[in-house]
Amino acid sequence: MYKIVISFFLFISPVLLKANDGYKLWLQYLPFENIAVADYYRDYLENITLLGNSPTHEVIRKELGISITGFFEGRTTPNISSDNTNSGLIWIAKAEDLPESFRNLLGERLNEINDEGYLIKYIQGKILVTSNSDFGLLYGTFALLKNIQTRGKLEGLDILENPKIKLRLLNHWDNLNRTVERGYAGFSIWNWHRLPHHIDQQYIDYARANASIGINGASVTNVNANALVLTPEYLEKAAALADAFRPYGIKIYLTARFNAPMMLDNLPTADPLDPRVQAWWKKKAEEIYSYIPDFGGFLVKADSEGQPGPHNYSRTQADGANTLADAVKPYGGIVMWRAFVYNEKTPTDRIKQAYDEFKPLDGKFRDNVIVQVKNGPLDFQPRELFHPLFGAMPNTPLMMEFQVTKEYLGQESHWVNLASMWEEILQSDTYAKGKGSTVSKVLDGSLHQYNLTGMAGVSNIGTDRNWTGHHTGQADWYAFGKLAWNPESNVGEITEDWLKMTFSNDPDFVNSAKNISLKSYETLVNYMTPLGLHHIMARSHHWGPGPWVTGGGRDDWTATYYHRADKNAIGFDRTENGSNALGQYAPEWKKVWGDPETTPLEFLLWFHRVSWNQKLSTGNTLWDEMAMRYQQGVEGARWMANEWAKLEGKIDQERYSHISSFLNIQVKEAEWWRDSCLLYFGQFSGRPLPKGVEKPKHDLEYYLNFKRNFVPGI
Ligand code: BDP
Numbered sequence: 001m002y003k004i005v006i007s008f009f010l011f012i013s014p015v016l017l018k019a020n021d022g023y024k025l026w027l028q029y030l031p032f033e034n035i036a037v038a039d040y041y042r043d044y045l046e047n048i049t050l051l052g053n054s055p056t057h058e059v060i061r062k063e064l065g066i067s068i069t070g071f072f073e074g075r076t077t078p079n080i081s082s083d084n085t086n087s088g089l090i091w092i093a094k095a096e097d098l099p100e101s102f103r104n105l106l107g108e109r110l111n112e113i114n115d116e117g118y119l120i121k122y123i124q125g126k127i128l129v130t131s132n133s134d135f136g137l138l139y140g141t142f143a144l145l146k147n148i149q150t151r152g153k154l155e156g157l158d159i160l161e162n163p164k165i166k167l168r169l170l171n172h173w174d175n176l177n178r179t180v181e182r183g184y185a186g187f188s189i190w191n192w193h194r195l196p197h198h199i200d201q202q203y204i205d206y207a208r209a210n211a212s213i214g215i216n217g218a219s220v221t222n223v224n225a226n227a228l229v230l231t232p233e234y235l236e237k238a239a240a241l242a243d244a245f246r247p248y249g250i251k252i253y254l255t256a257r258f259n260a261p262m263m264l265d266n267l268p269t270a271d272p273l274d275p276r277v278q279a280w281w282k283k284k285a286e287e288i289y290s291y292i293p294d295f296g297g298f299l300v301k302a303d304s305e306g307q308p309g310p311h312n313y314s315r316t317q318a319d320g321a322n323t324l325a326d327a328v329k330p331y332g333g334i335v336m337w338r339a340f341v342y343n344e345k346t347p348t349d350r351i352k353q354a355y356d357e358f359k360p361l362d363g364k365f366r367d368n369v370i371v372q373v374k375n376g377p378l379d380f381q382p383r384e385l386f387h388p389l390f391g392a393m394p395n396t397p398l399m400m401e402f403q404v405t406k407e408y409l410g411q412e413s414h415w416v417n418l419a420s421m422w423e424e425i426l427q428s429d430t431y432a433k434g435k436g437s438t439v440s441k442v443l444d445g446s447l448h449q450y451n452l453t454g455m456a457g458v459s460n461i462g463t464d465r466n467w468t469g470h471h472t473g474q475a476d477w478y479a480f481g482k483l484a485w486n487p488e489s490n491v492g493e494i495t496e497d498w499l500k501m502t503f504s505n506d507p508d509f510v511n512s513a514k515n516i517s518l519k520s521y522e523t524l525v526n527y528m529t530p531l532g533l534h535h536i537m538a539r540s541h542h543w544g545p546g547p548w549v550t551g552g553g554r555d556d557w558t559a560t561y562y563h564r565a566d567k568n569a570i571g572f573d574r575t576e577n578g579s580n581a582l583g584q585y586a587p588e589w590k591k592v593w594g595d596p597e598t599t600p601l602e603f604l605l606w607f608h609r610v611s612w613n614q615k616l617s618t619g620n621t622l623w624d625e626m627a628m629r630y631q632q633g634v635e636g637a638r639w640m641a642n643e644w645a646k647l648e649g650k651i652d653q654e655r656y657s658h659i660s661s662f663l664n665i666q667v668k669e670a671e672w673w674r675d676s677c678l679l680y681f682g683q684f685s686g687r688p689l690p691k692g693v694e695k696p697k698h699d700l701e702y703y704l705n706f707k708r709n710f711v712p713g714i
Pocket of ligand 1: 224
């Protein structure tokens with residue numbers, strides 16, 4: 001048997017031979033690359049003791065089985081003992097189940113583990129994985145497996161991890177008919193028609209993947225909500241999902257349509273202060289909890305983009321949120337109330353409206369409400385400043401909403417490492433309590449002592465075999481979970497771990513792919529929206545450039561509203577002389593961003609109108625700088641494709657080719673962005689393209705008339 005293994009390893013790495021469609025995500029449990037590595041882990045993995053009995057323990061046992069089968073390619077039978085006198089080398093048990101001798105060895109450290117946390121400690125030749133809860137134990141097991149997947153040493157392991165954020169949720173914008181709003185990886189994975197009777201294996205694999213990165217909640221329906229999901233027909237189905245997810249520590253949340261009392265039961269009003277409406281929500285909550293005893297609560301989009309809300313009754317967002325919060329309170333439920341509230345009839349700059357509306361309500365929400373705020377004040381643009389509400393609501397818990405699906409960032413076919421963008425936001429200083437008051441500290445509750453903390457990611461998952469369309473979209477899902485667990489996590493490490501677990505531990509591959517990944521974000525910003533440009537995507541589907549988008553029903557959905565280009569200048573004056581959106585930030589920032597000279601070029605046109613021939617800190621005029629950045633973006637995309645091409649043969653051909661093919665799309669679309677934006681803005685600047693910037697392939701007419709039918713995700 002040994003011989004067979006050796007000869008197999010010596011000839012060719014089996015990983016390269018096998019087709020790989022990416023379904024297994026980062027839980028590939030790739031075979032050990034050589035006999036020495038296999039031998040190193042063998043003794044441990046062949047001697048595991050798992051103590052305790054619960055559905056989550058069953059999940060742990062299964063995961064160990066799957067991973068060991070993968071690591072040894074089925075050549076080792078997983079032998080997991082539940083005997084506490086066993087001489088296992090890996091012990092996995094809650095602290096209360098550990099033999100006393102181990103507990104004594106761990107001593108004080110045990111007290112440092114919180115509810116969902118875990119400790120992995122190498123002690124006297126054994127590895128102990130312990131926790132206070134079943135879910136902590138599951139997270140600890142995944143952490144140990146990650147260590148092995150990334151080929152970490154076992155001796156000396158000493159990892160104590162507690163999640164810094166309590167609510168770590170995916171938000172699915174999935175409709176009951178299985179289309180996905182802003183979804184680019186096929187249809188919704190929730191097959192409502194087959195539920196509750198059929199629990200698809202994909203739901204289980206979804207739960208495994210989420211648990212492996214610490215995600216503990218899923219809001220399964222679109223924020224543009226359909227009230228039907230609150231009817232018995234759908235509650236029964238949602239309950240089946242909740243049952244499937246429970247052992248993995250994942251709670252179900254539903255989106256609540258604000259006027260559901262009217263839609264479902266013909267109430268004459270949905271006024272949150274009307275006693276009939278309040279009674280309706282209470283009864284509805286009671287009903288929901290009868291189906292799903294650990295139902296997480298509601299996610300609500302109100303008074304935004306046509307969704308009904310408290311405005312319809314001249315009530316505040318707090319009035320609305322509190323009515324729903326009171327209904328779920330007796331059962332331990334919460335309400336995530338979105339701050340994405342704006343209206344085309346409100347005359348102020350769109351990016352100011354959420355702050356204007358919510359800031360005065362600070363402290364007016366029930367203690368089981370958390371306000372969910374998008375990372376920036378506009379709408380998931382390639383680059384935005386952090387939302388000014390962060391730091392401005394000391395008495396109301398705020399949670400982050402990131403968009404994992406790339407509505408405005410090339411959708412499924414562009415490789416852009418979203419974690420780089422998220423890190424930029426998380427590390428931004430709000431100055432709410434002086435220097436160092438980062439967004440990350442707002443979110444983890446340490447800045448304002450929030451009782452609830454949370455982070456939500458708008459999911460990029462669909463029925464595509466690889467879940468996310470682009471294989472690298474999996475990295476964004478993975479990184480989201482990691483940053484929700486700990487917003488201070490290092491993005492380079494996250495990227496590296498993901499690459500190793502997903503593709504290969506070959507250092508040449510990992511280093512090059514990591515380099516591509518970490519440069520991808522800036523590259524995309526350059527070829528789409530350099531210098532603080534924003535919202536210049538095509539109308540409605542947001543795929544591709546559309547700086548010419550103007551007119552129509554809503555000014556705040558056009559590009560011209562945001563870039564305001566004319567013969568003299570371009571940009572949105574948001575200083576005191578303009579919309580004064582700047583006024584919503586701390587004085588420290590007002591100083592920096594109030595003056596075009598000190599505003600970083602990344603945000604120049606976000607805050608200022610700048611004349612085309614203005615000299616910038618780079619020594620170039622604004623026009624030349626813009627053109628050069630678009631060119632740099634294109635060159636960056638080409639560089640990514642070339643670097644990737646060098647990796648052929650280092651991973652399986654199937655995924656290599658898929659990514660290659662998408663990189664070709666990315667390069668073409670980067671050129672499309674550059675050419676069309678420069679032709680369009682060039683009409684205003686009236687200046688020639690600077691040296692080094694390639695001539696557009698077509699004329700402006702061509703781009704203006706370029707249309708595609710049935711772009712996905714609307
Ligand atoms: C925008 C999307 C829209 C969403 C909305 C939201 O274009 O489809 O419904 O955000 O977050 O980005 O509610």
